[in-house]
Amino acid sequence: MHWAEAEARKLTKRKEKEHIIATAITPSGPIHLGNMREMLTAEAIYRSLKKLSESCELIFIADNWDPLRRVYPYLDTSYEKWVGMPLSEIPCPCGKHSNYGEHWLQPFLDSIDRLGVQPIIYRAQNLYLEGFYTEAIKTSLEKKDQIRTTIEAISQRKLPANWIPLNIRCEQCKRLTLTSIVDEDIKYPLISYKCKCGFEGKADLRKPGVGKLPWRIEWPARWKLFGVTFEACGKDLAAAGGAWQTGEAIAQEVFNYSPPNNLTYEFIYLKGRGPMHSSTGIAILPSELLNILSPVELRFLFMKQHPNKHLEFDPLFGVLDLVDEWDRWEGSFFSGKKSRSGMKDLSEIYELSQPHELPESKPINVSYRHLVIVTQLADDFSSVRSILERSGFIPKGVDDAQLALLKRRAQLVRNWVKHFAPSNIKFELKKEIPNLDLSEDEKKFLSKLFERIGYADWSAEVLHSCIYEAIKEANIQPQIAFRSIYKIFLDTERGPRVGYFLASLSKDFVKERIRKATKV
Ligand SMILES: [Zn+2]
Ligand SMILES: [Zn+2]
Known part of the structure; x- marks a missing residue:
């Protein structure tokens, strides 16, 4: 059984009226291939649930109300002044988007659209400003001691004495990261706070946008408010003492909600560089990949193996191998095979790799x-x-x-x-014969080759045989023979596989070039 169907079947045991499959990203920097894994994992499970006739929705939350944490290496130093502000309140770096969060979000949304992924999209800024979290903020403050005990026990981390489960947004400097409460005895709905910018004031917690729940509390609050039944989670957050574990406890103890099912996914590594992370610059963007792979092949990369498997992406020869592998799967799918050695869940993976409908006939796949x-x-x-x-x-x-x-x-x-x-x-075919200094042996080989190809069928295999026969007759080393061919066509000593290369040129062109080379 394919992993997505296995997860979907587990979900049916929850006996829910409707399943909400959640995904989320903080658009603080380039949204890379690793983030795509979460999205496609969730979407595959969503599709599998639909196939099982379960009622379900796929939602995507862009956490653009999160503050800018620091000036990342890909930002101008002028961004120093925006640190601590919500991402949606910061200007976009290129001037073409409505704000900083949208600058990173939009290319990602364009990519998932091309991949056929169509979630319901929510932006945290709107959720906060529309009061979506206001009740959860009230509940969290009422149960702040319980939340503190839970987080400290599970994460093994001591919270500051004046900690509260809310980051208040300063009324003056608009930052979420510089405030602290003045009086530990909180009289809901007003909290006195002071800010490192010098401002002191009272926050009215009934007002939307007054602050933001810290991540460990916002996550379970969101599960409850959206009715989330499944969310995939990166292995960092799933670690012991991490946000998933505290989230599960807080969901039950504070929000009286049964936590969603979870699937932990592995990071994606860029071959030879390490795990992808936008803040380190080790990242490849889905939009860059959709420039060299079609949507089916990119989906296939994620569908063919379980999300908990380490995935090392190689944008060089790995891309060629991936497409070769896809072509083999497609060939097997259309030949009606249910499986083939080394190909488990053939038809499920083939179907889940399609952004939209299945093709009616097998596409012509030239490698x-x-x-x-x-x-x-x-x-x-x-x-x-x-x-x-x-x-x-x-x-x-x-x-x-x-x-x-x-x-x-x-x-x-x-x-x-x-x-x-x-x-x-990379190579470039020379339109005219280069200035050459061919040895007598090379000329002899090329003359023999010229004789042989005159009546030969024009295919890579036949040309390959012609070359080997000419090598034998001329009695020279194969590498010298190949080199002479590359020299006269490309003016280099190396080149592509020679049979395929010559077969791709016209017979007249090849004959004319060899004739000229041997007569020089
Ligand atoms: Zn922009
Ligand atoms: Zn301030």
Whole structure:
């Protein structure tokens, strides 16, 4: 059984009228691939619940009422003056968004839309300013001693003597992080507080937006207020003594709410760099990936393995391997196989990887590895198409829908070559023969090759055989032979797999180039 269905089946045992599957992100910086794991994990479970005919909703809370904690490395030093202010009250760094939170949120929302994820979106700023949390703030203050005891016992952390379960927002400087209460004896609804900016005043807790619940209390309050029945949680928060554990206790003891089911997900690592984290700059954004992978392949990355599995993402050759793997799954799915060795839950994973409907027929999948060669030889898609037709990679007369998919894939490969490919796989076909100094052995090999390819079928396999026969006849080392081919076409000593490379060029062009090279 696929992991999403297993979680959905566990949820049905709660006997709820409706399931609320929650996800949340604090948009304080670039929202990266690791954050996407939470979203796609939740969405897969939501889809599985719907398949089991359960009533359910997927919600996403953008915590844009959280304060800016510090000037992150990706921010201008001028942001110093905004530290402590809610993210929604800070200007956007580029000037194109309504505020700082939206600046990071919008690209993420665009990406999930392309991935077919459509949650109901809430912004914490609106929730606070509309009074959504006002009652929970009252309850928390009434039970502040109990909350303190619970947090201190579970987290093994002593809270300050004047701690209360609310961060009051200073009326003067508007910061959430600089205030403390003056009198420990709180007379609801008014609390006297002082701020490090020098202001002293009284906060009226009945007024919306007067402050913000600290994270360990806001989380369980939110479960209760939205009726959350499932939320995935990163392994840092799920650790012993962490916010999930205190949240469970506070949900029951303070808000009289049965905590949601949980699934802990692992971080995503960027190969050779470490866990992705926006504050360290080790991050890759979903929007960057959707520039080199189609939405199905990006979803597949997350659907094919359990969220508690360590995932190391390699934007270099790992991308090529991922797409090869996807193509094999797609081939197996359309061949009607229920499973294949090493492929568990084949049809479930195939379906969950689709952003929308299942395709009616199998898309033509020319491998990324081959398109890496072809797109570097062709200036536009019509040339890509001619090369693929000529070398037998696609049949002639492919329909428009299939061609559109292939065109998109060719563009994704071009983007990958431009932004991620290591320099040793980039090449440029020389329109004219380079100035060369070929040895007699090289010329001999090329002459033999010229004779052989004259009547050969134009395919990578046949050309590969021709090359090996010519090597034998000329009695030279294979690497010298390959080098002579790269030299005359690319003016380099290395290049792509030579059979595929030559098959991608026209026969006349190849013959003419070899003829010129051997006559020089
Ligand atoms: Zn912006
Ligand atoms: Zn202040």
